[in-house]
Amino acid sequence: MGSPDVVSSGRLAGEPARRLSAASPRHGEKVIRGLLILCAALSIATTTGIMISLVGPSIGFFREVSAIDFLFGTEWSPVIQPPSFGVLPLVVGTLSVTLWGLIFAVPIGLAAAIYLSEYAHPRVRSILKPTLEVLAGIPTVALGFFAFSFVTPLLQDLWPGFLGDGPNIFNALSAGLVIGLMIVPIIASISEDAMSAVPAGLREGAAALGASRMRVALRVVFPAALSGIVASIVLGISRAIGETMIVLMAAGATPNMTFNPVESILAMTAFIGVTATGDIATGTIEYDTIFAVGLLLFVMTLVMNLISIRLVRKYREVYE
Amino acid sequence: MEPASTTSTRAPVIEPLTGVETAAERARHRGLPDPADVVMECLGLNVFYGSFHAVHDVNLSFGRNEITALIGPSGCGKSTVLRCLNRMNDLIPSARVEGEVTYDGIDIYGRAVDPIEVRRRIGMVFQKPNPFPKSIYDNIAYGPKIIGMDGDMDHIVERALRVTALWDEVKDRLDDNAYGLSGGQQQRLCIARCIAVSPDVILMDEPCSALDPVSTSRIEDLMVELKERYSIVIVTHNMQQAARVSDRTAFFTASPDETTGNRTGMLVEYDKTARIFTNPVDKRTEDYISGRFG
Numbered sequence A: 001m002g003s004p005d006v007v008s009s010g011r012l013a014g015e016p017a018r019r020l021s022a023a024s025p026r027h028g029e030k031v032i033r034g035l036l037i038l039c040a041a042l043s044i045a046t047t048t049g050i051m052i053s054l055v056g057p058s059i060g061f062f063r064e065v066s067a068i069d070f071l072f073g074t075e076w077s078p079v080i081q082p083p084s085f086g087v088l089p090l091v092v093g094t095l096s097v098t099l100w101g102l103i104f105a106v107p108i109g110l111a112a113a114i115y116l117s118e119y120a121h122p123r124v125r126s127i128l129k130p131t132l133e134v135l136a137g138i139p140t141v142a143l144g145f146f147a148f149s150f151v152t153p154l155l156q157d158l159w160p161g162f163l164g165d166g167p168n169i170f171n172a173l174s175a176g177l178v179i180g181l182m183i184v185p186i187i188a189s190i191s192e193d194a195m196s197a198v199p200a201g202l203r204e205g206a207a208a209l210g211a212s213r214m215r216v217a218l219r220v221v222f223p224a225a226l227s228g229i230v231a232s233i234v235l236g237i238s239r240a241i242g243e244t245m246i247v248l249m250a251a252g253a254t255p256n257m258t259f260n261p262v263e264s265i266l267a268m269t270a271f272i273g274v275t276a277t278g279d280i281a282t283g284t285i286e287y288d289t290i291f292a293v294g295l296l297l298f299v300m301t302l303v304m305n306l307i308s309i310r311l312v313r314k315y316r317e318v319y320e
Numbered sequence B: 001m002e003p004a005s006t007t008s009t010r011a012p013v014i015e016p017l018t019g020v021e022t023a024a025e026r027a028r029h030r031g032l033p034d035p036a037d038v039v040m041e042c043l044g045l046n047v048f049y050g051s052f053h054a055v056h057d058v059n060l061s062f063g064r065n066e067i068t069a070l071i072g073p074s075g076c077g078k079s080t081v082l083r084c085l086n087r088m089n090d091l092i093p094s095a096r097v098e099g100e101v102t103y104d105g106i107d108i109y110g111r112a113v114d115p116i117e118v119r120r121r122i123g124m125v126f127q128k129p130n131p132f133p134k135s136i137y138d139n140i141a142y143g144p145k146i147i148g149m150d151g152d153m154d155h156i157v158e159r160a161l162r163v164t165a166l167w168d169e170v171k172d173r174l175d176d177n178a179y180g181l182s183g184g185q186q187q188r189l190c191i192a193r194c195i196a197v198s199p200d201v202i203l204m205d206e207p208c209s210a211l212d213p214v215s216t217s218r219i220e221d222l223m224v225e226l227k228e229r230y231s232i233v234i235v236t237h238n239m240q241q242a243a244r245v246s247d248r249t250a251f252f253t254a255s256p257d258e259t260t261g262n263r264t265g266m267l268v269e270y271d272k273t274a275r276i277f278t279n280p281v282d283k284r285t286e287d288y289i290s291g292r293f294g
């Protein structure tokens, strides 16, 4: 009893003393850690790189054009003399397409998520969800073609007269709807993941009080999954704002400061796409314009992400 | 007490009718609730999960204003039977229920019966406390709100919290998140949430298994108080708990099927708690309660 050797006091009689080895190499662990840090750093480096490559030429642009004129000007005609660099028509064009896309995609995407997570039989879900995710992978050029050659004529045919003039051959609505179609799977799939992650105990607790399935879904699961749901919508918006091919092919190239869905607009991405593939010399103001618009696009997406992180922090219900 | 010879030959659950006694006398003789006092009853209940036969032919009646304990080794189907009593098994896609479960004489699995209505009358408290990620107040108010109960909500909340002896502990922080409560308080909150909608029957699935002895004894006291107004069915692994609080005890076990090897649960013995724990009829019950179960 009362062995003075504290380290070995717990061992059985006859068992050799086990001493801590002073050298604990585990070099492999360090290598893995290093690699992981490298991968994480890569994404930060990429983002920084994009920032730098956008900011450089943009500085050249803003030396020629004042930021106020750029941000608040309502006239976009960079190639007409004298040129005018008011970016608002492009911003409104982008927002308009995004808006119509969201009006279509958010309700459908969330309804699909609720169906998949709360109603669908596991077997049905195991077929539907991958199918939906394949939809998200359709090349946008195919979707652009679909918008231009199918959705636009359909809208023109179906347009009810009391709404005024029917859609133009290029219009924001057709592009918006097809972009909506593109982001439905994103919203549905990520929201479904978030809703399925809500503990079954919460659902059972509500169901045991006599809540119907719809109530359980809307009042318990939905708030608990809010951060994931908002994230899915934000990602959808980012995709919509950044989408180029569909707006280029279906929404036209007319700078137009209007939210009227039947009119042709010029989205920010479409401007960049068209201009960058046209023949313009580097170093000219036209060339720098691309970067200024690109930078604005980048900042818009960033700000939206920050706002949504705030919103989620404030409203989400944290379950343990 | 009955002579040993008759007890040992008595069939574990249902004995053949002799035809001379009244139904009430027969029930009393076998340790069952008086038919007039039966609030719920399982008749030929079989439950399957997919092709797995989880529970075989359970016949069991629950007395009004009584606490009925379901005991037995892990996996014998206690939770499964309990979840049949308010159709919680409907939430499990693979689950299938055969037989009848009656409440006030009506088969709750009947075609015209709405499971939502069933659950409003037959509430449930779960093994793991599962408060909503909302304030303490909203946790209680949620149920009454969704069923459109009228009356002063503050009053309903206070009453439910007083019944569960939580009021003094939480009255100054009703707007705090329920996750800030201790495990025992969370479980009492879940019980309060359950009684706020004024159910008739309360089902509890191992309500104290995640709690310390002090919280456990508070909940046991609470159950005994609650049975004045509610009928309670409790699943427990704690034999002392069953002995302390329950009026009747049903012992289940799972025996492997000879051909498939599936462990299908079944009811072995159902009787007054005192008799189950002092003088069980079936050898398996005796082995289990005396801790000799493998």
Ligand SMILES: Nc1ncnc2c1ncn2[C@@H]1O[C@H](COP(=O)(O)OP(=O)(O)OP(=O)(O)O)[C@@H](O)[C@H]1O
Pocket (backbone or CB within 6 Å): B049, B052, B054, B072, B073, B074, B075, B076, B077, B078, B079, B080, B081, B092, B094, B263, B265
């Ligand atoms: N959702 C489910 N899907 C498939 N099988 C299930 C499901 N729930 C339970 N089972 C099976 O049914 C049998 C009975 O389970 P049940 O949970 O009712 O047992 P229990 O007596 O409550 O056990 P415990 O004391 O461990 O809680 C077990 O074999 C279990 O594996």
Ligand SMILES: [Mg+2]
Pocket (backbone or CB within 6 Å): B078, B079, B080, B205, B235
């Ligand atoms: Mg169980």
